Amino acid sequence: MTGPGSEWLDDEAGPIVRSYALTRGRARPATAEGFDMITIVSTAGQPRSGSPGIGPEHVDILEMCLNPLTVAEISARMRLPLVVVRVLLGDLLHHRLITAHRPQQESALSKERLLREVLHGLQAL
Amino acid sequence: MVSKPSENEGSAQAAPVAVKILVAGGFGVGKTTLVGAVSEIRPLQTEELLTDRGVGVDDTEGVEQKTTTTVAMDFGRITIRDGLILYLFGTPGQDRFWFMWDELSYGALGAVVLADTRRLADCFPAVDYFENRGLPFLIAVNCFDDGYDYRPGEIREALDLSDTTPVVLCDVRDRASGKDVLTTLVKHLLAVHEAETQAGASAL
Numbered sequence: 001m002t003g004p005g006s007e008w009l010d011d012e013a014g015p016i017v018r019s020y021a022l023t024r025g026r027a028r029p030a031t032a033e034g035f036d037m038i039t040i041v042s043t044a045g046q047p048r049s050g051s052p053g054i055g056p057e058h059v060d061i062l063e064m065c066l067n068p069l070t071v072a073e074i075s076a077r078m079r080l081p082l083v084v085v086r087v088l089l090g091d092l093l094h095h096r097l098i099t100a101h102r103p104q105q106e107s108a109l110s111k112e113r114l115l116r117e118v119l120h121g122l123q124a125l
Numbered sequence: 126m127v128s129k130p131s132e133n134e135g136s137a138q139a140a141p142v143a144v145k146i147l148v149a150g151g152f153g154v155g156k157t158t159l160v161g162a163v164s165e166i167r168p169l170q171t172e173e174l175l176t177d178r179g180v181g182v183d184d185t186e187g188v189e190q191k192t193t194t195t196v197a198m199d200f201g202r203i204t205i206r207d208g209l210i211l212y213l214f215g216t217p218g219q220d221r222f223w224f225m226w227d228e229l230s231y232g233a234l235g236a237v238v239l240a241d242t243r244r245l246a247d248c249f250p251a252v253d254y255f256e257n258r259g260l261p262f263l264i265a266v267n268c269f270d271d272g273y274d275y276r277p278g279e280i281r282e283a284l285d286l287s288d289t290t291p292v293v294l295c296d297v298r299d300r301a302s303g304k305d306v307l308t309t310l311v312k313h314l315l316a317v318h319e320a321e322t323q324a325g326a327s328a329l
Contacts, residue, residue: 019174036232037171038143038212070143070212072200076169081195083174103143103232112318114209115234118144119311121205125163125304 019084022057027083029090033100037072037082040101041065041089047097054095057088062097145212146310147229149255150239151247152218155267155297157199159239160213163303164201168215172197173225196222198229216251226254235314236262237306239297242272245283252284261317263291265306289316 020027029035043065047054061074069077075085092098104110148156161168173196199215214233217225230236236255240248248264255262266280275283277292286292291313295302 037214037228038145038232040141040143068141070210072171072198072212072214073169073202075171076200081172081174103145112315112322114142114144115311115315115318117209118205118211118234119308119315121203121209121211122304122308122311125203125300 019081022055022080023084023087026087029086029093031090031093033090033093035071035086035089035100036103038070038103040068040070041074042068042099042101043097044099045095045097047095051095053091054097058092058097061085061088061092065098068101141208141210143210143212145214145229145233146307147214147216147233147236147260148239149216149226149236149248149251149262150218151241151244151251154239154241154244154247156215156218156239159237159265159267159295159297159303159306160199160201160215162298162300163203163307164213165204166202168199168201170197170199173228196225198225223254230255230258230260233260235310236260237310238262238264240264240266240280240284241269242266242275242280243269245280248284252286261310261314263293263306263310263313265293265295265297267297268294289313 033039035041041061043062046062047059057078057080060078064074064077071082071085071089074089075082078085080088089098089100093100148159150156157168196217198217201213203211203213205211214229216229236251238248238251238255252262252264264280264284264286266275266277277294280292281288281290291309293306293309295306297303
């Protein structure tokens with residue numbers, strides 16, 4: 001590669017430089033949402049063409065999350081570290097292109113119901 | 126007109142609930158094998174970067190398990206019913222990645238601690254961690270062919286476990302065995318939850 005800055009983008013740099021290049025150096029999402037690994041992300045809109053700050057990776061996530069996916073699954077499918085995926089998701093949330101459903105902190109009653117449902121589901125495997 | 130279009134509400138209702146169980150234990154004890162045996166998908170891998178040391182300096186490709194800059198976690202998925210999905214996360218095998226354990230444990234229902242009788246001490250850190258954190262767990266002894274033939278009671282004693290913590294023997298390669306481990310854990314979680322609810326009620 002040639003051009004300014006390319007000395008940082010040789011093979012030795014590995015995938016990490018690319019990861020942070022995708023986030024333009026940011027290590028935290030632009031929004032307050034922390035994106036737990038099992039927070040479920042659903043696509044809620046499509047970017048207008050030429051939306052500033054929306055790149056191909058953002059578009060990939062939007063296509064992927066037409067069927068809701070967890071943050072961990074997005075990271076695995078994109079082959080990108082969680083920290084990077086969280087930044088990209090923060091951008092999308094900021095643009096209101098996704099909705100994020102955090103894992104619920106269950107009340108005592110519903111936790112018991114949840115555990116019973118999980119137990120029955122496992123027994124039925 | 127004051128109301129805005131609320132196209133998000135429909136998807137909020139349809140969004141499934143995700144819960145997670147952790148699979149911990151020493152390096153090479155069979156965490157990913159167990160996840161793979163019960164998961165409906167081939168285990169996926171996600172990774173986290175250590176941002177506080179040398180990011181962008183070390184080439185981490187091809188040196189799995191030895192890098193200090195990325196932490197890989199394998200996970201699998203079991204659809205319990207429409208709208209309820211259980212995720213199984215293998216914890217990083219290296220003890221130094223405690224910051225990942227904190228994130229993984231947050232909101233987890235409980236944990237499976239896999240033990241290998243040839244290297245029982247390898248699971249001590251996981252036992253200590255979950256005891257300190259108050260996350261209910263069980264011990265699943267992966268019965269390797271050349272492993273020592275301990276009884277669950279001996280394992281319990283060796284690990285200094287409370288009487289209520291289940292100890293089960295398993296073969297992580299076997300789906301039915303893995304399923305037994307998980308159902309035993311969830312029964313234990315229900316018992317713990319019931320005890321906590323009763324303790325809370327009597328304290329009122």
